[in-house]
Every structure is written in C-alpha cells, then in structure tokens.
Amino acid sequence: MNARDLLGTPGLPLAQDGGPVFAEPWQAEAFAMTVRLHERGVFSWSEWAEVLSQELYRPGRCVDGSDYYDCWVAALSRILSELSIVRGDDLVRLSEAWQRAAEATPHGMPIVLENDPLGKGAA
16 A cells, blocks of 8 residues: 555544554454455455445434544445455444453453453354
C-alpha cells in the first residue's frame, strides 16, 4: 500500500505527519490486518474504501466520528464475508466469544480469547 492509497481512505484520522491516529491498540490491530489483507491481494484498496464508506455513512453512526474504527471493523467483517473468506456465522460466534472473554477479564489485564468462560474460543 502506498501513501496515496492511505490518503484516499474515507475519514481516516491522520496525525500531522500524515500517519493514522489510533486511540486504542485494537484500532491499530484492525488497521494492520486490513492493510496486510490488501497487500496479500485479498481486495483492492478501492474495494475496501467503497465498503468502508458504506459503513461510515450508514444511518445511526456518530456524527463526531468517534465510532470510526467500529465502522472499520464492521467493514472488514463485511468484506471478508462478501468475498467468502470467512462465513458470517463464524464471525458472529467469534465476536461473541471475544465479548465473553472481555467481560470475564479483570480490569487492566489483556483480553485473550482463552478467557471466554465457555472455553471454546471461536466456539
């Protein structure tokens, strides 16, 4: 991916140096996964930008952009499902497992899938 592609990403929060800005580590991880999938040829950056734009402009999204990376993750999930990289029901199960793991993890500790009280990870 080149800088031109990055600058064409709809609504991407950028620092003064032109690099992306992340408020949480998971945001950087979601960004990195997306870039890596693009670099591997799973989708073009224009395909990605189109799906992301659709998520960003859905009714009910935060006007202030505070849900930008939530939209990013929704777009990533959607494009992977649409391209049949992963099944939608598998994404739902994995998301639910991560949510249970997050709820079971003591404050200040890293959230790991092994903390899912059902003990099945991707269930």
